[in-house]
Amino acid sequence: MGCGPSQARVLSQAPISSNPDEFFPYQGSGPWHTSRADSVMQPRLAKSGPASSEDCPPVTLQELLKKAAEEKGDKLALKVERPCPSLGSDGGAPPAFPDEEWKAWTYREYYDESRQAARGFMKLGFEAFDTLAIWGFNTPEWLLSALAAGFAGGKVGGLYPTDTPETAAFKIVHSGASVVVIEDKAKLERLIPALAQRGEATTRIKAFVAYGFEPEAQQSVEVKGSAKPVLSWSQLMTMGKEAKDSVTESSADPLELRLKAVEPGHCAVLVYTSGTTGEPKAVMLSHDCMVFETRTVLNLARAHMGLCAQAEQERVLSYLPLSHVAGAMVDICFPFVATATTPAWVTIYCARPYDLKVGSLGDRLRIARPTIFLGVPLVWEKVADKLRAIGAANSGLKKKLGNWAKSKGLKNSKARLMGGDGAAPFAYGLANKVILSKVKAKLGLDCVKFGATGAAPIRVDTLQYFGSLGITINEVYGMSESCAACTVSTDQAHLWGSCGFQLPGVEVKAFKVDPADISKKEECPRAPSMDDLGEEYQGELCFRGRSIMMGYLGQPDLGADHVREIERKTAETIDTEGWLHSGDKGMITKHGMVKITGRYKELIIGAGGENIAPVPIEDHIKACCDGVNEVMMIGDKRKYNVALITLKAVGANGETPGTDQLDAGARRINPNVSKISEALRDDVWIQEVTAAVKSANENGKVCPNNAFKIQKFMILPTNFSEEQGFLTPTKKLKRPIVENAFKKQIDMMYSSSETYVRYED
Structure with missing residues (x-):
């Protein structure tokens, strides 16, 4: 296994081009978007540079998978543990399989089986421009299906594994899915009644294909009064083989005819937004925007961190939802694009479906030892919590050595921030060899060349903590609408608290x-530095370029009014000059680094008209009290701010709220208190949280005046989660829904004279 990032020099400013020829000119007034699934969005090519046809020729995803198979067909593409062991009676995960016992697919098999599955889907009635909906956790079959949809002339529309049946039914109908690939029997059983509520719009559905269970022989389900077959994955593949065998030399191959008609400007993937309000919208991403995005980030990572620079294996652990834009780019697109265009080859290791829930992801990390690892902030913060708890439990010489090594690691990381001298402190090599490298190996992160975070804001203290371990977490920022990242930081250009610099060929402005x-x-004028937060520097972050979405999908099956509404929402997102409006408030420094200061929809408007960004205040409280899990400020159009606070609990993983048992750092606040229900009335706990709130209130950077301060707070007896509808699948807080759910408790705070207000049902 190839391990370890290359040592990169540190830049003094972001590597941003000012050459107008390296950006698409956007001449005319557009429109620069479409809401039709069968439209072609011509590639937005620059005259020169990364966005030009010379550096990144327009091509389809399927053409690149073919190239990867032709050039490195014997290299490993996909790996998974089969059969996946069930959780033990104690709820724990059985040990990981040794690497050599994982079931594997080569790139030749990946290509051949994707085409075989495509023939099977076509036999079931999948037409050009149709959508293949997939509902389930990450497996090779998910990836094969996603590529098969393109081979069959259509697109893929993934559903989140945690979607409710009602949400899944909406997405299936809205996407125009003709075939639904589904993981487990329970999902199918819950989906059918939900589809029944969708009426005539379900008539497109031709069949269901199961990859996680074996349907009964000749099984069918009724959808809108019509029986739809339910096939196993093996039946689909047999059907595909028979279709291929029926092609003769004298007859045209239906698959090749479909594939020949697919253009780089056609829609390849639908990504449903996990927005905090309203029904999800379907972002249409073309083949070209996905390939450009992937190659541009890859070229940066190759130049700055050595990723894919050598003829060696690179590895990805697939565990984030493939239905999310980050999963689609890192797990689906990146591996074969990199394998087709660099000396390296990329192997995907699939996690177990329960890894995040039961905290066993580390078992997979230690087998895969990924060289690129993307974690949403919740994942990084959970790892940090565990490590801090272990460190706090150490004593004597072991504790002193750990603290010494981390202090060296932190100094080294600070020296490697943009503008630093990059010089390692005295004895850092020894600290890394003796202690830090061993910690990274235990985590399974000792081979990471490109560690990244995205999808939601991450706390600076989390970045600093991993920096003390010698792990650089680079921030990427973007949206589904921008095909994931439009800014990125690298080991050469990295600042804590910044989400990086604009991608080559992409314009980002405030x-x-x-x-x-x-x-x-x-x-807005460029800010002198990251700490200059004057309002004149801050505005809405907007971006444009070759990676911007085609538009939101309007589904004619849902009526003309629906299509007009979607066209209106698309036009409200992409303006007449082609700028995609993010809704995020931020600024750009003179050195080219982008900083997000808030989200316009989340801004609290104070009694005096102040625009209050809650996230920096909330993050400060969480950093000050290791037992706090989440903070949500309330105060819009009210006389002052209050806050709802949750505590770290066993089993609180974002999907579920967890138990009443305190976890990680929360156990250290008061060793005599082990439950949240006890902490609600414990003086030590109340004092600790009060002190954290007071610290935020007294910090001039996050609370520049009294209007920003939190006057009262309440500790909730449970955590926020997807299960309750309080978090999106990417673990963003649905603030309006939380505020509505706890209206009674919020009113209690505003009517109380106490700073800490005890929770009551």
Whole structure:
């Protein structure tokens, strides 16, 4: 296994081009979007540079998978533990399989089986421009199906494994899915009644294919009064083989005819937004925007960190939802694009479905030893919690050595921030060899060349903690609508608290936008530094370029009013100059680094009209009290701010709220208190949280005046989770829903004279 990042020099400013020829000119007034699934969005090519046809020729995903198979067909592409062991009677995960016992697919098999599955889908009635919906956890069959949809002339629309049956039914109908690939029997049983509520719009569905269970012989389910077959994966593949065998030399191959008609500007993937309000919208991503995005990030990572620079295996652990844009880019697109265009080859290791829930992801990490690892903030913070708890339990010489090594690691990481001298402190090599490298090996992160975080804001203290271990977490920022990252930081250009610099070939700017017309805007001046937070520097972050979405999908099956509404929402997102409006408030420094300061929809408008960004205040409280899990400020159009606070609990993983048992750092606040229900009335706990709130209130950077301060708070008896509808699948807080759910408790705080208000049902 190839391990370890290359040692990169540190830049003094972001590597951003000012050459206009390296950006698409956007001449005319557009429109620069479409809501039709069968439209072609011509590649937005620059004259030169990364976005040009010379550096990144327009091509389909399927063409690149073919190239990977032709050039490195014997290299491993996919790996999974089969059969996946069930959880033990104690709820724990059985030991990981040794690497050599994982079931594997080569790139030749990946290519051949994707095409075979495509023939099977076509036999079931999958037409050109149709959508293949997939509902389940990450497996090779998920990936094979996703590529098969393109081979069959259509697109893939993934569903989150945690979607409710009602949400899944909406996405299946809205996407225009003709075939539904489904993981387990329970999902199918819950889906059918939900589809029944969708009426005539379900008539497109031709069949269901199961990859996680074996359907009964000749099984079918009724959808809108019609029986739809339920096939096993092996039956689908047999059907595909028979279809291939029926092709003769004298007859045209239906698969090749379909594939020949697919253009780089056609839609390849639908990504449903996990927005905090309203029904999800389907982002249409073309083959070209996905390939450009992947190659551009890959080229940066190759130049700055040595990823894919050598003829060796690179590895990814697939555990984030493949239905999310990050999963689609890192787990689906990146491996074969990198394998086709660099000396390296990339192998995907699939995690077990329960790894995040039961905390056994580390078992897979230690087998896969990924060289690229993307974690949402919750994942990084959970790992940090465990490590801090272990460190706090140490004593004597072991504790002193650990603290010494981490202090060296932190100094080294600070020296490697942008503008630093990059010089390792005295004895850092020894600290890394004796202690830090062993910690990284135990985590399974000792081979990481490109560690990254995205999808939600991450706390600076988390970045600093991993920096003390010698692990650089690079922030990426973007949206589904921008095909994932539009900014990225690398080991050469990295600053804690910044989400990086604009991708080559992509424009990112901060604008003061006219509230009545998004096309009327004025660019904000660049801030002198990250700490200069004057309002004149801050505006809405907007981006444009080759990686921007085609538009939101309008589904004609849902009526003309629906299509017009989606077209309106698309036009409210992409203006007449092609700028995609993010809704995020931020700024760009003179050195080219982007900083997010808030989200416009989340801003609290104080009694005096102040625009209050809650996240920096909330993060400060969490950093000050290791027992706090989540903080949510409330105060919009109210006389002052209050906060709902949750504590770290066993089993609280974002999907479920967890138990009443305190976990990790929360256990150290008061060793005599082991439950949340006890902490609610414990003086030590109340004092600790009060002190953290007071610290935020007294910090001039996050609370520049009294309007920003939190006057009262309440500790909730449970954590926020997807299960309750309080978090999105990417673990963003659905603030309006939380505020509505706890309206009674919020009113209690505003009517109380106490700083800490005890929770009551």
